[in-house]
Amino acid sequence: MSLNDLTLNADIVAEFNKIFAGYGLDLARYKPAFIKRRLDRRMRILNISDYSQYILALKNNRKEFEEIFTSLSINVTNFFRDxxxxxxxxxxxxxxxxxxxxxxxxxxxxxxxxxxxxxxxxxxxxxxxxxxxxxxxxxxxxxxxxxxxxxxxxxxxRYPAKGVESLPPSIILNNFQKIRDDNNNIEYEIISxxxxxxxxxxxxxxxxxxxxxxxxxxxxxxxxxxxxxxxxxxxxxxxxxxxxxxxxxxxxxxxxxxxxxxxxxxxxxxxxxxxxxxxxxx
Ligand SMILES: C[S@@+](CC[C@H](N)C(=O)[O-])C[C@H]1O[C@@H](n2cnc3c(N)ncnc32)[C@H](O)[C@@H]1O
CATH class of the missing domain: 3.40.50.150 (Vaccinia Virus protein VP39)
Structure with a gap:
């Protein structure tokens, strides 16, 4: 059975919600198709073919927990978006x-x-x-x-140079301070x-x-x-x-x-x- 054929029913969503309890993410409110796309993507990467197995992996693997949590909460953003x-x-x-x-x-x-x-x-x-x-x-x-x-x-x-250097120079000058991170990469810190x-x-x-x-x-x-x-x-x-x-x-x-x-x-x-x-x- 391929991942596309797997059904994400309310019981499974409730199981995921238990894992995310305390982190404020209530999947029951999300569009099911969206949750499924995100979960299936991670499961494909890990070569896992059913949700119970993935739930087990999440319980035992902190890094995977952070990975899927971030993916489900889609935090793509940028300065002065639109x-x-x-x-x-x-x-x-x-x-x-x-x-x-x-x-x-x-x-x-x-x-x-x-x-x-x-x-x-x-x-x-x-x-x-x-x-x-x-x-x-x-x-x-x-x-x-x-x-x-x-x-x-x-x-x-503190933000990587990539997300800041495309801003108008006056915005950078008035609001950021150019610094270096531990690896000597340029970063921009918001002024106090x-x-x-x-x-x-x-x-x-x-x-x-x-x-x-x-x-x-x-x-x-x-x-x-x-x-x-x-x-x-x-x-x-x-x-x-x-x-x-x-x-x-x-x-x-x-x-x-x-x-x-x-x-x-x-x-x-x-x-x-x-x-x-x-x-x-x-
Ligand atoms: C795509 S980002 C949008 C960020 C910014 N508002 C923007 O437009 O660039 C969506 C953010 O909403 C947050 N989010 C989703 N549901 C939320 C909720 N119920 N309460 C607070 N934050 C939520 C996610 O964690 C994520 O960081």
Whole structure:
């Protein structure tokens, strides 16, 4: 029997979930086809032909655990991913946020599913550039991810040259410090002014109950989730935003369904920027 013929039923998913318990990854919410593709890929590499055998391998092999955990939590990302989204946000949304600030003079942003930190640091760089020397203004960015390895990497704030050197020189100059790693390779470290704007935490969007955000960035996270879980998350985000707050999704993500249409207004359809609506009862 080939791997393609193997069925990934709910019992097997529950077995995998037991292994990932405590790491915040709830596979029951993921699209089954996505989980199967990731598992089958690793099993092919290890020459394993059934899920029970692979579960055993995971229990006994820490490295394989980290491998599949990272693969299932797909943490591909980069600085200023889809730069037009950041450009439009900075040009059209950020001034609105600044002009509607209340007494607190604090802007709160949530980067939900932040992977290795490039997204929240990009947000911090964008705000720093836009706000400049408005010294009485505080920007607090909370960044979370289920993947604790990604969060550990993000907190360190050191990135290989490859992911940084393609950025505009002024961004590099103002936000990074060039350093060498233990093997004398060039790395770029985020400067402390930017690091201090971001607080990282290991956490699951589905169970976090954070509130009072001006903006939530949740980009390239929801595509892997079943429609039901997506709707649950949109409802959470609606609750987590201040009135008229903004939600930014990934370029391949959309908000569908009648329920969601009552929660958010699509402000910039191409860039997937939405604004919270005050909910009307039926
Ligand atoms: C493809 S990365 C996207 C990173 C970044 N937002 C971007 O657009 O470049 C998806 C990240 O979402 C995280 N993730 C998936 N489900 C999550 C959940 N329920 N709660 C928190 N993070 C989650 C994964 O661990 C992964 O690091």
């Amino acid at each position: 730069s037009t989204v950041f450009d439009r946000f900075q040009l059209s949304i950020l001034p609105k946020i600044l002009s509607s600030l209340g007494d607190g003079n604090k802007i709160r942003v949530w980067s939900a599913g932040c992977a290795s930190g490039e997204e929240p640091y990009s947000i911090a760089m964008m705000f720093k550039q836009a706000i400049g020397k408005l010294s009485n203004l505080e920007v607090e960015i909370i960044a979370n991810d289920v993947n604790k390895f990604a969060i550990q990497f993000a907190e360190r704030g 002014e930017i690091k201090n704007m971001v607080t990282f935490k290991v956490g699951d969007i589905l169970s976090d109950t954070m509130q009072s955000f001006d903006v939530i960035f949740c980009r390239n996270v929801l595509i892997y989730y079943e429609k039901e879980a997506q709707e649950l998350i949109f409802t959470k985000f609606h609750r987590g935003l201040k009135n008229s707050g903004y939600l930014v999704l990934g370029m391949d993500e959309t908000m569908f369904g009648r329920r969601c249409q009552k929660l958010f207004n699509p402000l910039m359809a191409r860039e997937r920027i939405y604004q919270k609506m005050l909910q009307q009862d039926n």
